[in-house]
Amino acid sequence: MSQFDPDTDLPKGARPKEQITTDPSRPSERMQFRPLMIAVAPWVIASAALLMLPLVFTNNSALTIMNQMSITIVFALAYNMLLGQGGMLSFGHAVYAGVGGFACMHIMNMSDFFASFPLVILPLFGGLFGMGLAMIVGAFSTRSAGTVFAMISLGVGELIAACSVIIVAFFGGEGGVSGDRTYAQPFFGVEFLQQIEVYYLTAAWVVLSALLMYLWSRTPVGRMANAVRDNPERAEFLGYSSRWVRFYSFVASGFFAGVSGGLFAINYEILTEENLNTASSGVILLVTFLGGVGFFFGPIIGAVVFTLVQTVLSLQTELWAFYAGSLFLATVMFFPGGLAGLIMMHVPAFKMGRARLLIVPYLRTLLPAAIGILGLAALVEMMFHFRHAATGDNEMTLFWTTFDSHAILPWIIAGAITLIGLGIARATAPSLKDAWNSANTAPASQTVKGGAA
Amino acid sequence: MSTPALELKGLKKSFGKAEIIRGIDLSIGKAERHAVIGPNGAGKSTLFNLITARFAPTAGTVKLHGEDLTGLEPFQINRKGLSRSFQITNIFPAMTVFENVRCALLWSMGYRYSFWDMVNRKRDLTEGTEAVLEQINLSERSHLPAGTLSYAEQRALEIGITIAGGANVIMLDEPTAGMSHSETDYITDLILKVTEGKTLIMVEHDMGVVFGLADRISVLVYGEIIATGKPADVRADARVQEAYLGAALEAEH
Numbered sequence: 125m126s127q128f129d130p131d132t133d134l135p136k137g138a139r140p141k142e143q144i145t146t147d148p149s150r151p152s153e154r155m156q157f158r159p160l161m162i163a164v165a166p167w168v169i170a171s172a173a174l175l176m177l178p179l180v181f182t183n184n185s186a187l188t189i190m191n192q193m194s195i196t197i198v199f200a201l202a203y204n205m206l207l208g209q210g211g212m213l214s215f216g217h218a219v220y221a222g223v224g225g226f227a228c229m230h231i232m233n234m235s236d237f238f239a240s241f242p243l244v245i246l247p248l249f250g251g252l253f254g255m256g257l258a259m260i261v262g263a264f265s266t267r268s269a270g271t272v273f274a275m276i277s278l279g280v281g282e283l284i285a286a287c288s289v290i291i292v293a294f295f296g297g298e299g300g301v302s303g304d305r306t307y308a309q310p311f312f313g314v315e316f317l318q319q320i321e322v323y324y325l326t327a328a329w330v331v332l333s334a335l336l337m338y339l340w341s342r343t344p345v346g347r348m349a350n351a352v353r354d355n356p357e358r359a360e361f362l363g364y365s366s367r368w369v370r371f372y373s374f375v376a377s378g379f380f381a382g383v384s385g386g387l388f389a390i391n392y393e394i395l396t397e398e399n400l401n402t403a404s405s406g407v408i409l410l411v412t413f414l415g416g417v418g419f420f421f422g423p424i425i426g427a428v429v430f431t432l433v434q435t436v437l438s439l440q441t442e443l444w445a446f447y448a449g450s451l452f453l454a455t456v457m458f459f460p461g462g463l464a465g466l467i468m469m470h471v472p473a474f475k476m477g478r479a480r481l482l483i484v485p486y487l488r489t490l491l492p493a494a495i496g497i498l499g500l501a502a503l504v505e506m507m508f509h510f511r512h513a514a515t516g517d518n519e520m521t522l523f524w525t526t527f528d529s530h531a532i533l534p535w536i537i538a539g540a541i542t543l544i545g546l547g548i549a550r551a552t553a554p555s556l557k558d559a560w561n562s563a564n565t566a567p568a569s570q571t572v573k574g575g576a577a
Numbered sequence: 578m579s580t581p582a583l584e585l586k587g588l589k590k591s592f593g594k595a596e597i598i599r600g601i602d603l604s605i606g607k608a609e610r611h612a613v614i615g616p617n618g619a620g621k622s623t624l625f626n627l628i629t630a631r632f633a634p635t636a637g638t639v640k641l642h643g644e645d646l647t648g649l650e651p652f653q654i655n656r657k658g659l660s661r662s663f664q665i666t667n668i669f670p671a672m673t674v675f676e677n678v679r680c681a682l683l684w685s686m687g688y689r690y691s692f693w694d695m696v697n698r699k700r701d702l703t704e705g706t707e708a709v710l711e712q713i714n715l716s717e718r719s720h721l722p723a724g725t726l727s728y729a730e731q732r733a734l735e736i737g738i739t740i741a742g743g744a745n746v747i748m749l750d751e752p753t754a755g756m757s758h759s760e761t762d763y764i765t766d767l768i769l770k771v772t773e774g775k776t777l778i779m780v781e782h783d784m785g786v787v788f789g790l791a792d793r794i795s796v797l798v799y800g801e802i803i804a805t806g807k808p809a810d811v812r813a814d815a816r817v818q819e820a821y822l823g824a825a826l827e828a829e830h
Contacts, residue, residue: 342695344688351680354669360651361629361661363684363742372690 167335174327178320187319193431194330195387200412200423201337202380207409208417209341210373211353212266213274216281217381218404223257223284224250224382225399226295228389232303243308243316247329247386254382258375266370269356273370281405288397300396303389316390326387333383338420340376349373410452416462425463443508447501473563485559489552496545498523502538580643582607582746582776583628583659588637590620590627590800597623599800600637605793607745610777612787615797616820621780622664624797625750628778629661630654641746656684660744662735664751664780670724674715674734677723679706681741705741712771713737729760733767740771747772749779753786765789788812796820 177190199221206212228250232238265276288295295301305322306315314321340346348369352359356366389395398404407430415426430448438444459466473479502522509520509529518530527534581604590598597620605611613621626632628639630651639646641659649657669677679696682705688694696702710716713733718726723734732752740747752768753761765786768777781787787794788808795805796817804814811817 339695340692342697343692344683344694344696345690345692347676347680347696348683348690350672350676351669354671355667357631357651358663358667358669358738359680361655362681362738363652363655365650365652368690372692376692 167331170334171331174331178323184319187323189431189435191319191323191326191387191391192435193428194326195384195391196408196411196427196431197330197424198333198387199381199384199408200415200427201334201420202377202384203408203412204417204420204423205337205340205349205373205377205380207412208419208422209346209353210269210349210370210377212269212277212370212374213409214277214281214405215274215402215409216277216279216284216405217377217408218402219281219284219400220254220258220378220381221385221388222395222400222404223385224252224254225385225389225395226301227253227382228386229301229303229393229395230294232305232307232389232393233301235307238307238309240309242311243305243390244311244325244328246305246308246390247383250386250389251379251383254385255375255379258378258381262371262374262378266374267367269353269366269370278402281400281402285397285400285402288400295397295400296395298397300394302394305390305393322391326391329383329387333380334424337376337380341420345369345372410448414452414455414462416464416466418461419464419468422462422464425467429463441505443504446504476564476566478563478565478567481559481563482556485552485556489549489556492545492547492552493549494545496542496547496549499538499540499542499545503535503542506534506538579607581605581640582609582642583778584640584643585628586638586640588624588627588639589635590623590632591635597800598627598634601797601800601802603795603802603805605776605778607776608774610772610790610792611779612791612794613778613780613797614782614784614787614794619797620800621797622750625661625748625780629659629748655742655744658744659746659748660739660742661748662739662750662752664754666728666731666735668723668731668735668738671722673720674723674726675706675710675719677734678709678737678741679703681738682706682709685742685744709737709741712740713767729756729763732756732764736764736767736771740775744775746776746778749777749781751780751782753781753783761786 178187181187181190202221203214203217206214206217228246231241231246231249261276261280265273265280289297306317308316316322316325341349348359348364349372351362352364352366352369359366359369385395385399388399411426411430412423413426414430415424416422429451433444433448433451437447441447455462461468470479470482473482505522506520506529513520513529518528519526520529521527583603583605585601585603588598588601589596601624613624615621623632627634628646630646630649641654641657644657646654646657669680672680679702682702683689683696686701686705688696688699688702707716707719710719713736715726715730715734715737718730723731726734736749736752739749749768753764756764761783768779768790777790779790781790791808793806794808794811795802796811796814797803798820803820804811804817806814
């Protein structure tokens with residue numbers, strides 16, 4: 125399986141630097157200064173990007189999408205604390221986000237209390253409630269990982285989702301619980317009436333949560349989470365209780381899931397059963413796996429890509445979930461390391477300065493492949509239209525072209541594009557493989573071999 | 578008389594009707610190097626698993642420095658200063674060599690379940706890890722995933738992980754199994770070096786290693802210890818020769 129290892133996802137150069145330290149009297153200075161700068165850089169860049177994004181994407185719907193992304197990022201990172209770092213597969217993690225979110229809605233609805241409550245700290249309370257629930261559930265579910273843990277998570281998830289129609293006082297029944305964030309005490313005059321204000325609040329929480337989760341992974345308990353994931357028995361013979369290590373990961377993950385629930389509450393001002401159910405739990409598993417569980421930043425990529433598919437693509441086609449599912453399936457089958465794994469696969473070639481050898485072969489293979497896939501998508505869309513459009517409604521628009529979905533010509537064209545595109549991709553694949561191998565082979569020695577693309 | 582480092586009294590283990598360990602009494606002194614030998618299926622590994630609480634004994638007690646270990650979990654026993662390796666290499670293959678050793682140091686260096694210390698910024702951890710890597714000659718390999726090491730290197734790493742926590746009772750389960758002659762010599766030297774002044778209990782098949790390392794030897798046959806004593810005495814014991822050693826000794830000479 126893929127693994128999460130902050131030591132190797134640190135920018136390269138950090139390690140060799142330590143090794144060539146020659147001055148025995150000042151090892152720590154030599155060891156730490158440069159890695160610290162390199163380690164901080166991604167966070168500074170990410171924060172700056174989050175600050176600037178609203179200047180590029182100014183309209184409200186873009187802000188909504190970015191908020192949605194941010195919430196999913198926090199949730200996916202929290203989920204990966206379990207899946208990627210702790211080796212615990214949960215099928216019911218939405219409940220911790222959901223319960224955190226519901227708790228925040230109730231705080232919003234305590235009008236007297238909320239009036240003297242700064243909205244910016246609301247996600248913290250979501251986190252605390254998520255953590256509280258995780259402590260209760262984790263007390264028995266973290267006894268073992270594997271199937272037992274997965275089954276308990278599924279059971280607890282279903283149980284709490286079912287509670288949404290039973291404990292109406294807390295979950296609000298079918299209507300859910302809604303509130304109004306603007307009743308909070310203004311924060312330096314900001315009332316969070318506008319989307320942009322909410323955006324910055326969310327962005328701040330994303331950076332803070334991601335940073336804390338990253339730092340967590342570098343603490344003793346975070347490192348032992350990896351050890352327990354790989355070999356729980358050995359960890360026990362190193363003095364650590366596997367169960368307690370899992371418990372701590374679980375509780376921390378519950379906390380950050382709750383934070384994401386709090387952010388959801390602030391953004392949407394309503395929580396329903398949908399925030400708790402198994403479908404939501406499944407989506408976050410999908411997002412995390414799509415991004416890649418082996419690297420810290422994997423879930424971030426997964427959240428961004430999935431949110432784009434979910435929001436932008438869903439405006440274009442009713443079949444977006446079909447494409448999302450196909451993407452997920454392709455990832456699991458061909459790139460078990462997820463999108464992050466796909467990116468990191470190229471690091472050795474970049475290190476050796478041979479990545480440019482890949483550009484032309486990539487274009488030769490991936491461009492036709494992309495065209496072929498679009499052709500395939502066109503066939504799928506036409507099929508869908510042919511079967512499901514109202515009788516007599518034969519006209520459809522695809523890729524800025526309007527045509528008759530019952531005529532034979534569009535089918536021939538789409539089929540031909542698909543076959544030719546995928547055919548060329550297939551024909552050029554061997555040369556891409558060769559290019560890949562040569563890009564991953566040091567010119568002098570023939571020792572380093574890369575995997576096939 | 579001082580308390581023995583490890584004391585077994587009437588230790589028994591049955592799996593269903595099968596009695597694997599049939600009443601073992603054994604006392605191992607401080608800083609003693611003790612080897613447990615015996616034919617395949619004699620229960621050597623089971624004995625190890627009973628001592629380290631991987632299995633619960635059917636009857637009998639295990640005392641570490643005079644303290645009864647009954648009912649303790651493996652991690653609690655480890656914290657009391659008993660550490661073990663495994664017959665089948667048991668490391669963290671996906672993590673780097675450095676990381677493997679560092680994880681072995683965390684508890685003993687007092688970091689416990691800390692979620693506020695940054696492991697990379699702790700000089701004691703880094704230096705302690707480097708010292709262990711130096712001892713097991715894996716400094717050059719420290720940033721490779723442990724799973725990519727050669728077999729002998731993985732065994733050396735396993736010994737490193739076992740001793741890293743500073744335990745004073747070290748149990749090694751067939752540390753040289755499946756190794757070539759030169760690798761066996763290398764591991765034997767390594768064991769001598771890293772267990773200096775510590776109590777060592779090892780299961781071993783290679784008689785060269787056993788007679789080279791051990792202060793005392795116990796011979797385990799069908800779940801019972803038929804002889805315990807100095808290598809020369811055990812070698813001379815008629816029952817031992819009959820039960821097990823004869824062939825091996827002849828092969829050696």
